Amino acid sequence: GAVVSQHPSWVICKSGTSVKIECRSLDFQATTMFWYRQFPKQSLMLMATSNEGSKATYEQGVEKDKFLINHASLTLSTLTVTSAHPEDSSFYICSARRASEQYFGPGTRLTVT
């Protein structure tokens, strides 16, 4: 099956700093990638849809100035959590669309202290 990677797999940062998470489709080109967030014992919540070469589409309630998304190539999308706070600590998962299926990355666990 298709492979999607994320980097880093986990990160600890101090409150007020910014963190960048990369999502790569390794063996296919993805014009559309999705970013999700999952808090403990809760469902994956779609944050935004990332489109290569254009602005991301954010879900209601997600601050676009806080969660910066860049999809500069057909194999790479990045999510930057700016001025991170402890409440941003979560499991961030990306997925890349190939045909009618979505393939998920392994996730990035962010802890903000």
Place this chain on the structure above:
Amino acid sequence: RKEVEQDPGPFNVPEGATVAFNCTYSNSASQSFFWYRQDCRKEPKLLMSVYSSGNEDGRFTAQLNRASQYISLLIRDSKLSDSATYLCVAAGFSGGYNKLIFGAGTRLAVHP
């Protein structure tokens, strides 16, 4: 009200047992449905799609009832390796994309 609702469990069952999970969705415009499996601290992985006619994949059987907006998953002859969280997913087109809406998951623990 959540768009996709599941019983969080946990379901604790012995090996060999048959277990059934249920799920309801609120958006009648949802077009496709799936069950995903998620292991602790891992990404979700597609288990199977769900069709109105019902579909079976080995020990797993999924069923969709559009009239009552209800989805089910049946696992027969449970194995220890089936222990995981099972996520019910409804998908529909919104803003030009097929968006996946996840339930919070039902946790299954299979014991010897």
